[in-house]
Amino acid sequence: MTPAVVQPATQVRLAARPRGQPKLEDFEIATAPVAIPGEGEILVETTYLSLDPALRPRMNEVSAYAGAVPLNATIPSPALGIVLESRSPLHRPGDHVFGMFGWQSHATVQGSEARRIDPERAALPRWLSLLGLSSFTAYVGLVELGRPRPGETVVVSAAAGATGAAVGQIAKILGARAVGIAGGAAKCSAVVDAYGFDACVDYKAADFLEQLDAACPDGVDVDFENVGGDILRAVYDRMNPDGRVIVCGLVSEYSRDDGFLPGPSLWPAVYKSLRIDGFRASRYFDRIPEFVDKALEWSQAGLFTHREHVTEGIEHAPQAFIDMLAGRHFGKAMVKI
């Protein structure tokens, strides 16, 4: 069988470990020969890259979260692609697949590490947004750990982000009140308008805490935490007895030179019987098919939607990632190759 591709792959690599917020110079665009797939492997041409905040801590020298990215290595990332060549019984050329293909135009991976997706069930970019890992994270975090009961109040930070948007909508589907936290009045309005949250509070406003109190007159039963720092503390202070804190991410702390902040005192956890769950969706990946079915059903019923923030061109992935960490996006951030 003749290799279908001979041109070199374009890759985005980690050129330097960022200090604080990443800068363009921390990345490097490079080309490399495409690896010919060996037995069991497939060669994929990527179509869309996912941009995820959880990549940031992995850019540090030491990362306990899924391992540090080595210097000069291609940036790891979930992505979509088309199979160009297959030496795996699991995939055929032309199949659309999802996998950890990284920020590169072509990837050679084990066939077992790619999951087939069906562009007839939902358009390609939806498999990274509505049906992607961010939404899945929201789903499994709420259903398994948050378990909101009808009428309870769920607060989610980074509500305009890919995970937050899904948390609020799934909370509503489960019968709970959904309160978002986002940066800026415009973003807050958009969260309410686009995703149907009951309220969204602007953490940049001088009266943030008063806004939060007004949005949560009965306190907070579930905190789905994506941000950390002062925002986490504000919500934590308002938890009801038996409340659940789902810690999914701490994006406000990822770029601090002096490391992560201490957590809130555990004394309120004692006297309120709070449960705090640190949480990684990878633990639950066997439930992705169940999630995809539900998400499509909810979507068809008009209950679940997702905005996409698409940047075109792999060479713009670094700037798009920097913008996402700074919150200059709305919806799921991705790059179209």
Place this chain on the structure above:
Amino acid sequence: MTPAVVQPATQVRLAARPRGQPKLEDFEIATAPVAIPGEGEILVETTYLSLDPALRPRMNEVSAYAGAVPLNATIPSPALGIVLESRSPLHRPGDHVFGMFGWQSHATVQGSEARRIDPERAALPRWLSLLGLSSFTAYVGLVELGRPRPGETVVVSAAAGATGAAVGQIAKILGARAVGIAGGAAKCSAVVDAYGFDACVDYKAADFLEQLDAACPDGVDVDFENVGGDILRAVYDRMNPDGRVIVCGLVSEYSRDDGFLPGPSLWPAVYKSLRIDGFRASRYFDRIPEFVDKALEWSQAGLFTHREHVTEGIEHAPQAFIDMLAGRHFGKAMVKI
């Protein structure tokens, strides 16, 4: 029916809110007429008072934990007593009962608030130690929240205390390794000798962290936390993925003038999928009978024992409480009236 008692009750009251560690002047010994029981009430002569660390935060002006003790009020406390007079169908004179009778020689309470105990099943003080709320707290915290699997490592701080001693023994009964933390080499040896812990580490030793590493070669799966502060952090840093942190108390932080310490960073909770449960045993009081049966069975099998640290005379309750907070006791601290 003629009242059986006419002499005044002796009471220990809260005279002042302690700053830092409580002092004798913060308490006052007083007498008061015994309240004649009304319809549904019983008059109890107390026999043993329980001394519990969780009382300390309730002595502050504001306490979210079971409410602040009002100034000049009798110190609230679990205790044992004998019914002297009953206007409740639930109890007869001569019955031995357990209830929140407080630091006083006589208490008049609702019959429904007292639980009958049987001194033939176990001698009186055992109902505050082996079968008391401290042991019950250990039981329900481990069985419901910690859920150690055979071979896992359970670490408990304040291991020489009433709850800690029970945690280690129940962990062993469940097939786990039990590692205690206590203050001083002598106390540590006693924890191993009296309660059969696999190891006990001295937090006052200069090489505390090395001792802890040596005692937990496979990391920590369950932290049953009674102490907080640096001890909590040391154990938290050693938690294994999927570890469980049961926060029962934070005794090292109760007497701090500047309040409770921040908690540990929640980032390790995210990347290790840790669960942190704040916890109050009162949530599970309906399971006390189940616990008493098991504890007696384990005790008869030689698997579960408890030391008692008994001070005689209600007038010595304040000093005994002060000594207990400072760790100058071994086993369950109580006062015999």
